Amino acid sequence: MAKLSESQFVFAKNVAKLINYIFECDYYCTLGEAWRTKEQAEIYHKAGRGIINSQHCKRLAIDLNLFSPEGDYLTKTYDYVRFGNFWERLNPKNRWGGKFNDGNHFEMENL
Numbered sequence: 001m002a003k004l005s006e007s008q009f010v011f012a013k014n015v016a017k018l019i020n021y022i023f024e025c026d027y028y029c030t031l032g033e034a035w036r037t038k039e040q041a042e043i044y045h046k047a048g049r050g051i052i053n054s055q056h057c058k059r060l061a062i063d064l065n066l067f068s069p070e071g072d073y074l075t076k077t078y079d080y081v082r083f084g085n086f087w088e089r090l091n092p093k094n095r096w097g098g099k100f101n102d103g104n105h106f107e108m109e110n111l
Contacts, residue, residue, distance in 0.1 A: 002111035004058060007093075011060050011108045014090045018106060019064070021086050028071065032063030032104060061107035063097075077103030 022029045036044075036056035044050030055061035066074040066083070074080070080103040084096030087106050097105025 004110060007108060007111045008059050010091065010111060014087070014094060014108065015062055015106070017090060018083060018087050022064075022066070022083055025082070026069040027083075028067035028069075030065045030067075032065050034062040035059050055107040055109075058110070060110065061105060063104045064106065065104065075104075077101060080104060 019029060033056060036050075036054055038052075038057055041050060041052050041054045041057050044054075045052045064083075066079055068074055077098045080096070080098055084098045084103070084106075087096050088094050091108065093109040093111060095107050095109065097103060097107065
């Protein structure tokens with residue numbers, strides 16, 4: 001298994017590729033949550049909004065806010081399918097949250 005920092009470097013590079021791809025497709029995005037403290041993960045877990053061992057805590061996950069070419073904020077998982085598929089093709093360790101009903105979530109397992 002690679003050092004965590006090595007995985008974080010690959011993850012950051014893949015996020016850059018994903019964001020570029022979103023804009024190349026004439027969509028827009030803004031950044032959502034990328035890093036989460038263990039305390040925040042526990043709060044989200046207790047509220048039923050996340051898991052304690054979130055990849056966000058390892059800086060291996062990001063949530064992106066997607067906007068249509070017309071500038072409309074897109075919130076449905078199916079709005080992200082194209083980008084989730086692209087994300088998963090970038091690296092075999094990449095996982096798209098749309099597979100577990102969290103369409104704007106993109107993460108990576110440690111290498």
